Amino acid sequence: MKNYHTHTFRCNHAEGDAIDYGQAALDKGITVVGMTDHTALPDDRWLGMRMSISELPDYVQAIELAQAKYPDLTILKGMECEWSKDYHQFYENVLLGEYNFDYLILGCHFFPYNGSFLSSHSGIYNPKRLKAYTDFLIKSMESGLFAFVAHPDLFGLTYLTWDENTISASQDILSAARELHLPLEINGYGLMKKIIDTPEGTRPAYPWLPFWELARDYEVTVIVNSDAHAPRYLDLGLQEGLKIVERLDLKLADLDYLQRR
Ligand SMILES: [Zn+2]
Ligand SMILES: [Zn+2]
Secondary structure, three states, X not given: OEEOOEOOHHHOOOOOOHHHHHHHHHHHOOOEEEEEEEOOOOOOOOHHHOOOHHHHHHHHHHHHHXXXXXXXXXXXXXXXXXXXXXXXXXXXHHHHHHOOOOEEEEOOOEEEEOOEEEEOOOOOOOHHHHHHHHHHHHHHHOOOXXXXXXXXXXXXXXXXXXXXHHHHHHHHHHHHHHXXXXXXXEEHHHHHHOEEEEOOEEEEOOOOHHHHHHHOOXXXXXXXXXXXXXXXXXXXXXXXXXXXXXXXXXXXXXOHHHHHO
């Protein structure tokens, strides 16, 4: 099994470092571990959930140390990034360029709304906000910087009812993913750990099943990741996510090319 979405202690809400994930991968029979902590930002914005810019060299070094210690594993150097035109150059020139990251993933945790940024975790609870999230997510996808989109259906956390607005948002996201050939992630952390009560009953906040049922009508590829926030959760939801892929007959993305960079 492979997992391309993993966090370290540096984001302030996860445990462990790359070397601990290497050991967990051996224990759990995982062959590819992509490290994708929440990115540092050049202006240290949204610092509560990410490493500071001064910690970036240490993060890179920690991954290289794990690569040296576990030569039989594929440990990849990645980051989970919020896109914005303000940070595009940083991602391209510093992370992918200077530091030679293997890949970046798009995590749209904030979106612009009425002149400021709102949290995608708590702020998407009406149609206007859902539209704003969707438009910004698609714009971020179009940047061309990312290997896949983490939890595209994150809106399921606070938008509780499946309706014509969620259908329209999902159609827009799925069309964009198809056109851009950008894989979409079924998120194991959400599947196993973010179970919420809604007027329609209890469900994982994300992956939100109707989104993935709709995905069958689009030629998109999908990837299942644990979004591990601790080494013991490195395989969280992977089997369960793959069952959804199988049941809905979705097409798995092939990310092996990242290992040959
Ligand atoms: Zn995320
Ligand atoms: Zn994540």
